[in-house]
Each structure stands twice: as C-alpha cells, then as structure tokens.
Amino acid sequence: MIRVEACVNSPQSAIEAEKGGAHRVELCDNLYEGGTTPSAASIIFTKKNIGIALNVIIRPRGGDFVYSDMEIEIMFQDIAFCKQIGVDGVVLGALTPDGNIDIFNTKRLTQAAFPMNVTFHRAFDMVADPYKALEDVIVCGCSRILTSGLQNKAIEGKNMIKSLVAQAEDRIIIIAGSGINDQNAASLVQYTGVKEIHTSSKSFYQSKMIFRNPVVFMGGIPQISEYENTFTDALKIKAVVESVKGLG
8 A cells, every 4th residue: 555645734734634535644834945843732733633643844944954953952852742742753854064864963863753753854855875875864763765856846856766765675665755646646656666655735725814915925935925825635635545546
C-alpha cells in the first residue's frame, strides 16, 4: 500500500486530510516559507481532533538550514514538547554551509526525539551531493527522507528520486513530495518505486472580509493575497489516495 502524507497548515486542514483518507499529516505553519514549527495550541488541537498519525515540523524559521546554537536549542525544546504530548513523529533537518548534512546536530536532534520517528525534510533538496547526503541521514538515525529529487517539483526530480530509492534499499524510506496531485501521483510512484508520497492538496477560499484595502500586503508580496485563505481539501486528498490505490 502506498501511504499518503498530507502537508497541513492548521487543525482544520488536518481534519480535512483525515476525511480524505490521508494516512498521516505533517503539521506546519508558514507554508509559503516551506514550513515552520506551528504553535503549541495548534499542535494540541490537531492531536485531539484526528485519529491518524501526526508529524510536526521542527523548523524555527524560514530561510536556509544552517542554524545557530540558539536555534538548535529552540528545536530541542519543541521536540521535547511534541514528545510530551504524544506526537507520532517530527520533521527536521540541518545543513552545513558547504551543503552537507549537519550530522552533529541532526543526530543529536534525532536522538532527542526518540521514540518518535524522524523525517529529514526538504533541506535534503539543498545538498551538494545527494548520494553522500542519503548515507549521512541514515547515520543520523532518521526514519525517512522527504525529497523532490533536488528539483522544484517531484515530477521534475523523478530520476533522482528513483536513484535515491535504489540506493536506500530498505535502510530508510524515501518519501516524494512537492507538486504531487491526483494527475501525477500514480505515474510518479510507478516510475520511482517510492512507497510514500507527500501532498498539500489545498484549495483557496475567499476571505469573509467585505471591506478590503487593495494596497497593503502583510508579507510584502503582492502575489499573496490578504483576502484568500488556504486549507487542505478533503476531496483532493481523496483523489490522490484513490489514484495510488492498489499500487506498491
């Protein structure tokens, strides 16, 4: 069976993902920055309101994946909180300035997370040598690697993903993510041999605001509307799940 993980931005999105048949959710905040650690309340509410596995991203900020000592300590504290409330897994990753896996910190964080499972996130797609990086992530003790094959979308990186699956064998799970939907999920799974896929499958919903200021953009990016909300779409998740049913 191909497992479908939904990348969700709120407890409501997590509930919708479960309705659609997702096997697991990864809870994030700030998806436009690639995901950062959600609030404690958001994690607690999600945990209480879904019956499927919950993974939480541990990422103190957007931007690169080279972290200061203070940021690493924040990550330790967030991991401890997730463990305390019974989260199933955490999603993390750290790199060195030269584009290698930060083995020292990733191993420490992974050990601190035990017995939760650990996914090394798409920081992997920023490495200089993915084949070396895969071996380093295994050394760190992670359960899986989330990757788009070092491309913007997984379908564009399918050759790399296929190579990583072959190299990984049964030592670590390769989960393909970025741009996966019901139109490309099955072909990607069949081509690469992955057993898990990661999808946001979100829809956009108009704000209930009647008065709108057209010149202010809170994030400073005109392309991101202040009057449009995004949530995971249960029907889109269901379509992805159905598209890979029977594969694997």
